[in-house]
Amino acid sequence: MPGPCLVWFTGLSGAGKSTLANALALWLKEAGLPVYVLDGDRLRTGLNSDLGFSVEDRSENIRRIGEVARLMTEAGLIVLVAAISPMASDRARVRGLFQPEEFFEVYVNTPLAVCEARDPKGLYQRVRAGNLKQFTGVDSPYESPQNPELSIDTSHQDLDSAVAILVDRLRRGGVLGGTG
DSSP states (O other): OOOOOOEEEEEOTTTTTHHHHHHHHHHHTTTTOEEEEHHHHHHHHTTTTTOOOSSHHHHHHHHHHHHHHHHHTTTTEEEEEEEOOOHHHHHHHTTSOOOOGGEEEEEEEOOOOHHHHHHSHHHHHHHHTTSOSSTTTTTTTTOOSSSSSSSEETTSOOOOHHHHHHHHHHHHHTTTTOOO
């Protein structure tokens, strides 16, 4: 059985991070593996509801998510985090909490124009209307991962293909062993 690990999905709002994480979680559950999804949006309404969107608050948000994920992996789970996590230094800090074989970064590298066209929460529309400021990828920076374990552009991959690629890379990376 594969060991506990963290699979960290990063990318712009609307890139498909949560969709991919949830689809991978379903695959892992069907394979009989213990898995849990930590979704950045859900954590912002609960555990991290006291945080805003300043640089410091965004950093603290990611720190907290990383610490929760570490505790969950220590409990034996495969943890899938879907969070924009715009700053490379914050993602590196989380990576540092894990052994190399326990951390797998997935850059959901979907172009801004595609994310904006999807706009599942209406956020880009609010930004373009001037009703939302400091939005990652538009008027607040997003530092793309330089060496993620995997990069997926969901505008070129359907969900089933993306999950198959993820599973294959997780196996080759030693995260899933010979499961499934």
